[in-house]
Structures are given as structure tokens and as C-alpha cells.
Amino acid sequence: xxxxxLIASVLLMGFSLLQAAGTALAQERPRIATVNYPLAxxxxxxxxxxxxxxxxxxxxxxxxxxxxxxxxxxAIQTAELIALNGAGFANWTTKVSLPRSRLxxxxxxxxxxxxxxxxxxxxxxxxxxxxxxxTAAYTWLDFKQAAAQADALATAIxxxxxxxxxxxANLQALNADLAxxxxxxxxxxxxxxxxxxxxxHPRYQYFARAYGLNIDALDxxxxxxxxxxxxxxxxxxxxxxxxxxxLWETAPSAEAKARAAELGLTSIVFPxxxxxxxxxxFLSGMKVVLQDLSDAGK
Amino acid sequence: MNALYLAFAHLRWNWAxxxxxxxxxxxxxxxxxxxxxxxxxxEDALTRRAESTPQVIGARGSQLDLVMDALYFSEDRATPITxxxxxxxxxxxxxxxxxxxxxxxxxxxRIVGTTLDYFEFRQLAVLQGRLFAVLGEAVIGSALAExxxxxxxxxxxxxxxxxxxxxxxYPLEMSIAGVLAPSGTADDHVLFTDVKTxxxxxxxxxGHEDVISAEEAEQGNVAxxxxxxxxxxxxxxxxxxxHFHGSAESYPVSAVIVAPYDTRSATILRGRYLDxxxxxxxVLPDDIIADLVDRIFRIATLLDAVTxxxxxxxxxxxxxxxxxxxxxxxEEMATAWRLGAGRGSVFALAGAEILIILxxxxxxxxxxxxxxxxxxxxxxxxxxxx
Numbered sequence: 001x002x003x004x005x006l007i008a009s010v011l012l013m014g015f016s017l018l019q020a021a022g023t024a025l026a027q028e029r030p031r032i033a034t035v036n037y038p039l040a041x042x043x044x045x046x047x048x049x050x051x052x053x054x055x056x057x058x059x060x061x062x063x064x065x066x067x068x069x070x071x072x073x074x075a076i077q078t079a080e081l082i083a084l085n086g087a088g089f090a091n092w093t094t095k096v097s098l099p100r101s102r103l104x105x106x107x108x109x110x111x112x113x114x115x116x117x118x119x120x121x122x123x124x125x126x127x128x129x130x131x132x133x134x135t136a137a138y139t140w141l142d143f144k145q146a147a148a149q150a151d152a153l154a155t156a157i158x159x160x161x162x163x164x165x166x167x168x169a170n171l172q173a174l175n176a177d178l179a180x181x182x183x184x185x186x187x188x189x190x191x192x193x194x195x196x197x198x199x200x201h202p203r204y205q206y207f208a209r210a211y212g213l214n215i216d217a218l219d220x221x222x223x224x225x226x227x228x229x230x231x232x233x234x235x236x237x238x239x240x241x242x243x244x245x246x247l248w249e250t251a252p253s254a255e256a257k258a259r260a261a262e263l264g265l266t267s268i269v270f271p272x273x274x275x276x277x278x279x280x281x282f283l284s285g286m287k288v289v290l291q292d293l294s295d296a297g298k
Numbered sequence: 299m300n301a302l303y304l305a306f307a308h309l310r311w312n313w314a315x316x317x318x319x320x321x322x323x324x325x326x327x328x329x330x331x332x333x334x335x336x337x338x339x340x341e342d343a344l345t346r347r348a349e350s351t352p353q354v355i356g357a358r359g360s361q362l363d364l365v366m367d368a369l370y371f372s373e374d375r376a377t378p379i380t381x382x383x384x385x386x387x388x389x390x391x392x393x394x395x396x397x398x399x400x401x402x403x404x405x406x407x408r409i410v411g412t413t414l415d416y417f418e419f420r421q422l423a424v425l426q427g428r429l430f431a432v433l434g435e436a437v438i439g440s441a442l443a444e445x446x447x448x449x450x451x452x453x454x455x456x457x458x459x460x461x462x463x464x465x466x467x468y469p470l471e472m473s474i475a476g477v478l479a480p481s482g483t484a485d486d487h488v489l490f491t492d493v494k495t496x497x498x499x500x501x502x503x504x505g506h507e508d509v510i511s512a513e514e515a516e517q518g519n520v521a522x523x524x525x526x527x528x529x530x531x532x533x534x535x536x537x538x539x540x541h542f543h544g545s546a547e548s549y550p551v552s553a554v555i556v557a558p559y560d561t562r563s564a565t566i567l568r569g570r571y572l573d574x575x576x577x578x579x580x581v582l583p584d585d586i587i588a589d590l591v592d593r594i595f596r597i598a599t600l601l602d603a604v605t606x607x608x609x610x611x612x613x614x615x616x617x618x619x620x621x622x623x624x625x626x627x628x629e630e631m632a633t634a635w636r637l638g639a640g641r642g643s644v645f646a647l648a649g650a651e652i653l654i655i656l657x658x659x660x661x662x663x664x665x666x667x668x669x670x671x672x673x674x675x676x677x678x679x680x681x682x683x684x
Contacts, residue, residue, distance in 0.1 A: 067538070073431040077414065095433045095537055097492040099414040101394050 030161045033079035035090040036063045036274045038140040039106060041282040042150045043083060045174045046157060050164045054079055055276065062222070063274045064137055067092040081160045083153055087114050089137035089274075104156035106149035107139050114139075115205045138203050138272045142210035143182035143286075147175050177283050184290040185211050191297025192245070198237060198265070199247040200226075203272045216241060222249045231259060238263050245296055268292050301643065305650035315623070316655065322616055323659030326609045328666040333605065335667070336681070337598050339674045341591050343682065347483060348587035350420075352564060353393070353556040355383050355571065358579045365586045368553035370484045370682045371400055371408040375552060382547040383578055384554045390570075392563035394419075397551040399496045403457045404472075407442045408488045411496025411551075419557060422485055426450050427476030433495050433503075433540055434532025436472040441486040441676065443477045450474055453531075454489060456499045470499045471531040482675045484682065497542065497549050498532070505532065505540035556580070624648060 032047065033054040034040040040055035047053070056072060057063045068076065073096050076082060082098055084090070086107035107114075117134035140146035154171040157164055189211035197208075202217035216237055220226050226234075237243065246265040249272065257267045270289050271277065277285050309316040347369050356364040357377035366372040378401065387395035396419055399411035414429060416422075417437075427450035430437055436454065443449060455471045472491060480486055497503045532540060542549070558564035571580035624631075631644055670677070 070431055074428060077429070077431065094494070094542070095540060097414055097430050097432065097435075097494075099418065100388070100396075101415045101418070 030080040030164065031078075032081045032083060032157070033076040034083040035085050035093065036140075037276045038146065038273060038282055039083045039085060039149065039153065040276065042146075042153050042174060043157075046150070046154050046167055046170045047161075047164055048166065048170060051157075051161070057275055059275065059278065061275065064089055065091070068096075073097075081156055083156070085137065085139060085149070086111065087137045087139050088135040089139075102160065104152060106152040106156075107145065109148055109152055110139075110145055113145075115209065117202070117205070136202070136205035138274065139206055141204060141207035141272060143178050143185060144210065145206060147178040147182075150174050150178065181283070181286050181290065184287065184294070188290050188294035188297060189213055191294050193297075195245055195297065196241040196243040197245045197247055198234065198241075198243045199249075199270075201249045203249060204247065204270070214241075215247070216243065225253065226256065234260075234265075235263055238265065245293075266296055268296055301646040301650040302654070305647055305654055309651060309654060312623075315619075319616055319619060319655050320658040320662060322612055323655060324662035324666060326612050326616075327659060327663035330602070330605050330609070331663070331667045332670050333598070333601060335671055335674055336678065337594065339678045340594070340681065343483070343675075343678050344587045344591055345584075348583040351555055351583045352558055353567060353580055354553050354583055355379070355387070355395075355556060355578055355580050356553040358574075358577055361579070361581045361586050362590060364553060364579070364581060365583045366682075367400060368398055368555060369583055370679075371410060371488050372682070375400060378550040378552055379554070379578060380547060381549045381551055384551060385547055387554065387556055387567070390567070391559075392567050393556045393558035396555040396557070397493050398553050398555065399493050399500075399550060400552045401550070402496060402499050404454045404489055405446055405457070407439075407446075409436075409456055409496060409499070410488045410490050411493035411499075412490060413493060416490070416555075419555070420481070420483075420485060422481055423479040424476045425479040427474070430475050430490070430492050430495070432532070433492065433498060433537060434470070434472055435475040436489050436491040436495070437476045437478060438474050439478050439486040439488050439490070440480040441679075442489060443474075448474060449477055469530060470495070482679075484679055487679055493551065494542075495532075498540065500550065502544070502549055503540055503542040505536050620648075620652065 029050060029052045031052045031054050032043045034043055035055075036057075037055065040053050043051065043053045054075060056068075056075075057066050076096075077098060080102060082103050084093055084103060084105045086105040115136040117136055140149060150171060154167050158167050185207070192213060195214075197204075197213060197215045199215050199217045200220040201222060202219060204215050204217070207213070208215040218230070218234065218237075220230055234246075244264065244266060246260050246267050247270045248267055249270070251269050252260070252267055260267050268289075270293070271285065273282055273285050280288075348365070351369055354365060354368045356368065357379050359377055363372075363374050364376045367374065367376040378399075381397060384395040384397045387393055394415060396413060396415050397411075398416075400408055402409040402411075410416075417424075417429060424437070425440065427437075438446075438448065438454075446454070448454065451474065453471050453473050455469045458469050472489070472495065478485065478490075494503060556567060558567055568580055568582075571578055634644065
């Protein structure tokens with residue numbers, strides 16, 4: 001009995017030591033905070049196990065509109081590098097205090113190529129008229145732009161975290177994977193060339209521009225059942241543009257899928273992967289989507 | 299011993315005269331030492347801060363005003379420039395720009411809008427709480443917190459710049475997120491906030507009730523009148539409504555501190571601002587302050603001469619006062635002479651009186667000098683901020 005408890009104590013002590021060592025190791029690793037999953041994925045690929053990636057957006061939240069709490073902001077403030085997407089993605093970054101020396105705007109290199117979205121003009125008091133111009137934010141859906149963002153992140157890691165090794169080799173591998181996605185997207189676009197696509201949410205502006213696709217965007221709430229008025233609007237657009245494919249941001253309900261089929265639309269789930277997927281990763285997730293698009297075009 | 303006793307008794311009897319003599323003597327001794335302490339202290343404070351600030355970019359004009367505003371948050375504010383000056387340094391990859399916007403005050407103290415990099419650059423530690431995290435939060439300097447009796451969780455309201463500017467700057471209530479540890483610099487006497495929060499005070503960024511509903515938004519152009527409720531406190535509930543107008547590069551800043559990455563970068567940066575037509579100038583605080591200190595010490599030499607002349611005059615006045623008091627005591631001395639006191643005893647009595655006055659004056663002067671030395675840091679910061 002005594003021997004058994006002694007063994008248990010030794011095991012417990014060993015486990016505690018291992019846990020403490022693990023925690024210490026995790027604390028010692030430099031941290032990179034990112035505002036979306038693609039950047040988190042790029043950081044993980046570039047740094048391997050040498051860095052800790054801080055991306056704590058809850059699974060059910062859209063990182064573009066999520067706002068971190070105070071404790072999360074404090075954690076982000078202390079990260080060695082903070083990777084922003086740019087193009088107006090994650091508006092919360094304009095309302096919190098982040099150290100400029102540790103920020104990297106990964107899309108700054110192609111900011112002239114941002115796509116402007118609808119703007120609202122208004123005035124208050126004697127300030128005169130002004131407008132809040134929107135910018136399409138899902139830049140990484142053009143995989144060449146995604147590669148440029150990965151490049152910018154790699155450069156920032158090399159400058160801020162000189163101790164992280166193999167960045168160039170990891171970047172090369174990542175760029176090769178992004179190039180393969182770019183090729184897959186281009187192939188899918190060839191198959192889809194004759195089609196007009198309708199998207200349930202305006203997410204795919206860069207994808208459409210990069211691969212020469214005509215994507216008409218609705219503004220349905222993700223995860224909510226469309227209203228009759230929205231279905232009527234969709235039916236009108238299908239009739240006007242002869243669309244055959246309907247892109248969903250998240251998997252639609254069986255009922256919604258069936259109703260779309262009644263309008264002659266094939267439903268394809270195209271998650272932009274702004275948040276971390278429950279299964280797979282950025283590369284595998286995008287491959288599935290691009291394969292689905294390619295198959296649908298045939 | 300008897301001479302000391304008699305001299306002390308006489309001085310006590312004429313206490314008012316003795317007190318004046320002691321105070322005058324103490325001042326003659328203390329003033330040169332106080333001016334030396336303050337001069338050396340100001341030289342140290344000025345040069346230490348200047349040496350730790352490699353470069354400052356600001357509007358072309360008085361270099362001294364620019365440095366005094368950027369380093370010591372002086373009363374004279376530098377002409378504002380735009381955030382583009384900071385962005386161009388950042389884009390050049392030659393150094394780290396730290397913008398400073400010092401246009402506003404609260405309770406007689408300067409509000410310094412900056413970025414978190416400032417605290418790392420100046421190696422400022424937080425004593426209580428944390429650094430600011432969201433719009434509307436501030437971090438207070440230790441001396442200011444003590445003066446106002448505020449701490450973490452309290453709020454401070456920015457002072458309106460102009461009572462008649464009803465359409466301009468709105469007072470903003472800022473919550474104190476942290477108190478800085480004392481640093482013995484101008485940073486102890488100001489309120490720090492994110493530069494974006496200072497732009498909210500300037501009216502460039504603001505939050506208000508929804509102007510329109512989602513349905514109305516589709517109709518395009520919307521006008522809201524002056525009755526639209528603007529928030530003067532940023533809370534978790536209304537922070538999402540805050541937005542900024544125009545390009546961030548056009549927003550004002552008072553100066554930009556630049557920390558070049560290396561000597562080569564520093565040289566390249568200097569070269570970029572040499573053109574006299576450039577509305578911006580880059581100054582080296584070390585050079586400007588060295589020049590200022592040099593001038594101060596030239597003036598100090600003059601002051602020393604004046605102090606010496608005044609000291610000699612005051613000492614002569616003291617001597618005359620003692621001499622006259624002895625002339626008044628001539629009859630008293632004659633009585634002592636008749637009683638058998640020798641010439642030596644009379645001189646001993648006079649010497650003891652001078653010795654007691656001198657010792658008392660040295661003690662008082664020491665106390666004055668020590669008290670000035672103890673509070674010299676605060677005194678210097680106050681003087682430098684003028």
C-alpha cells in the first residue's frame with residue numbers, strides 16, 4: 001500500500017515537473033498575435049514550433065467584427081509581433097492601443113489594390129459632409145495576395161524576432177502551397193468562366209477579381225434562415241443573370257439547400273476561413289472548396 | 299565659556315536683531331549653493347533627457363520650442379504637424395517614430411497623446427494598474443496623481459480649449475487605467491493617453507447615436523443636425539460607434555520622436571530634412587540642449603558675479619550693524635573695563651557674538667540647502683515646464 005502511494009507521489013511529481021517545464025517553454029517562446037486565421041496559419045507555418053501564435057477568437061464569432069476584452073487586449077499588447085490584415089479587417093484595432101513598433105500590416109504592400117465597397121455619406125453639425133468608405137477585407141482569397149501577406153509577415157518576424165530560425169525555408173514551402181492553391185483556383189475559374197455565381201455574403205471580391213469570375217453578392221446573415229423577401233430577391237437575380245451556383249459562407253440547412261435547388265442553383269460551401277476551422281487547416285480547407293468549385297463548373 | 303554665555307545672553311535679549319543677522323548670514327551662504335544646485339540639476343535633467351532622445355521631427359521654426367515641448371511638455375506649444383511625418387519615418391524603415399500630441403490640458407496638467415512605444419522608449423514602469431488599452435483610457439504620472447489625489451479607476455475630464463468654440467473641442471472624460479512609477483522627469487507631471495484618444499478630444503474622432511436605421515442606409519446620403527448626441531465618455535457600450543474622419547495621415551501631432559535603428563539610418567534621416575523649403579525639420583535635442591546649457595552657464599557666470607557683489611554688500615551691512623551695536627554698547631564696555639575686565643575679555647565677548655551668529659547662520663543655510671536639494675527634482679521639473 002505504502003509502496004503504491006510512493007510510486008503515485010513520484011509520478012505526480014514527475015508530471016508536475018513536466019507540466020512546469022512545458023509552461024516555461026511556452027512562456028519563453030516569442031508570441032505573435034494575429035487578427036484572423038489565415039495570418040495565424042501563416043505564422044504557425046513560418047515559425048514552426050519556435051513561436052506561440054495568439055489567435056483567440058471564439059469559434060462562433062467572425063474575426064472581422066469581433067472585439068477582444070480587456071484581458072485579451074493586454075495579452076495582445078505584450079506579444080512580440082502583432083500581425084494585422086489591413087484593408088479595414090478587424091476594426092477593433094483602430095479603437096485599442098497597440099505598440100506601433102510591433103505592428104505589421106501584412107497587406108500594406110498592395111494597399112493600392114484594395115477594392116472599395118459601398119460607402120455611406122452623411123454629415124453632422126457644421127462638420128460638413130463626409131463618407132465612410134468601406135474596403136473589401138478578405139484579401140487572402142486572392143492567393144497571390146495571400147503570398148504577399150506571408151512575405152510581409154516573414155520579413156517582420158525576421159526583423160523583430162531574429163532568434164527564430166528557418167524562416168526563409170518555411171516561407172518557401174508556404175509560398176509553394178499558396179501557389180498551388182492559386183493554380184487550383186485558376187483551373188476552377190476556367191471551368192466556371194461561363195457562369196455567374198451568387199454569394200450569400202459579400203466576401204469574395206478579391207477571389208472574383210483575381211480569377212476573373214463574376215460573383216454577385218447578397219447580404220444574408222450567416223447562419224440565419226433567409227426570409228421570403230431574400231428568396232424573392234435571389235430568384236430575381238437568378239432570372240436576370242442566369243446564375244447556376246450559390247456560394248454559402250457556412251453550410252446551409254437542408255431546407256435552404258433544397259429551396260436553392262428549386263431555383264436551379266447548386267449550393268457550394270465556401271468558408272473564407274477568417275476563423276480557425278473545426279477540421280483541417282487553411283490549406284486543406286481551401287483545397288476542398290476549390291475542388292468543389294472546379295467540379296461544379298464541369 | 300563666560301564670553302560665550304554673555305554673548306548668547308546678549309543676542310537673546312536683542313532677539314529681533316540677532317534673528318535678522320542670522321537670516322541675512324544664512325542667505326548670503328545659501329544663495330550661491332542653491333543656484334549651483336539648481337543649475338547643475340537643470341543641466342543634468344536637460345542633458346539626460348536630451349541624450350536619451352535621438353531625434354525630434356516638428357514644424358520648421360524655433361528648434362528650442364520644439365525640443366522643450368517634445369521633451370519637457372513646456373507651456374509653449376510647438377506648431378502642429380500631421381501624422382504623415384510619423385508615417386513617412388515608419389515607411390522609410392530607418393527608425394521608430396513616436397508621435398506626441400500635446401495640445402490639451404486637464405486640471406492644469408498636459409495631456410500627452412502618444413503610442414505605447416513611448417513607455418518602452420522612456421523605460422517608464424507602471425506602479426498601479428496597467429497601460430491604456432482602449433480609446434478613452436489614460437495613464438497618469440505619479441506626481442500629477444498625487445497632486446490631484448486620483449488613482450486607478452478615477453476619471454479626469456479634458457479642459458475645454460475655448461468656451462466659445464461650441465462646435466469644436468468637446469471635453470472628454472478619461473478613465474485612469476494606471477499610475478506610472480516616479481521617474482524624476484517631466485513624465486511624472488502629465489496625463490498620457492493614446493494619440494487616438496487625443497484626436498477624439500480634438501473632435502477628429504467621435505461617437506454618436508446611430509444616424510440612420512439599416513433601411514435608411516440603403517437610400518444613401520444622410521444628414522444629421524447639430525442636436526445629434528455625441529458621447530463625451532467612451533464606454534464599452536458606445537465604443538463601437540466611435541469613428542474618425544478623413545485620412546489618418548492628416549491628423550495633427552505636435553512632434554514626432556524618432557529612434558533611428560542605427561547610425562547610418564540616423565544620418566540618412568537627418569539628410570532628408572535639411573531642405574529649408576521642407577515645412578518639417580529634424581532636430582537633435584542633444585545639440586539644442588547643449589547650446590541652451592552653454593547659454594545658461596554663461597548667464598550663470600554673470601549671476602555668480604552679481605551674487606558675489608550682493609554677498610559682499612550684505613556682509614558689509616552685517617559688519618556695520620555689529621560695529622554700530624558695539625558703539626551703542628561703549629558705555630557698557632567702559633563699565634566692564636572699570637570692573638577689571640581686560641581688553642582681551644572685551645574682544646572675546648565680541649568674537650563669541652560673531653561666532654554664535656555665524657554658527658547659527660551656517661545651520662540655517664544648511665537646512666535651506668538641504669530642503670532645496672530634497673525637492674530639487676520637483677522644482678526643476680516645474681521650472682523646465684515653464
